[in-house]
Amino acid sequence: MEKEKLVRIFDRQAGKYEKNKETAKQRRWRENLISHAEGEVLELAVGAGANFSFYSSGVKVTAIDFSEAMLDKAKHTAQTYCVETDFICSEIEKMNFPNDSFDTIVSTLSFCSYENPLMMLKKIQDWCRPNGKILLMEHGISPNFVVSTVQKALDPLLYRMIGCHQTRNIPELIRESGLSIDRVESHYFKMLHVIWAKPGVSEV
16 A cells, blocks of 8 residues: 555544443553653554553653644643653654664554555564563464454455555564563453564674
8 A cells, every 4th residue: 555545544543442432351451561661661553642641751752654634633632641752753664863863762553554564563573672671463364263363354445435444463573573561461352562672682
């Protein structure tokens, strides 16, 4: 899909993202993850700012999204929860930060949309300080045959409608990226993964 069309899809969804009400379980999973963020934080595909209510005081967030409409919602949310935030409207896949720029990197439900998710996993490891944290909540293909069959059937339609792939193999992408995993929780037939991690050790 052309990037401009994908941006328009997310622009149209900005209002829905802001009003989206997660279940108590989903909010708890998000809170358990985001509460571990500290220091200089980079948040990928910030959307309408669903994570801002869970950041600890003292963090400084650099929030990126390619949708201006999403960022407008996120700015309001950041003000509501008094989160010190710098906003950047850009395609994160085209951005380059100096290595070791951030103490924490956060992504929640963004790897379903990247053209090259493996490249992004490697990039964020470079951007994260060696003793830093990489906090992910991502969805993908279920190992359950029945569930995955439905996901594969719906994937083309849902990508055209909401810009989101259903068939990314998150555990396999994590393995290929070399990310060092501290803890993983998987939910909903192992479609949703909550991951506490850090940059992998480079092989020389």
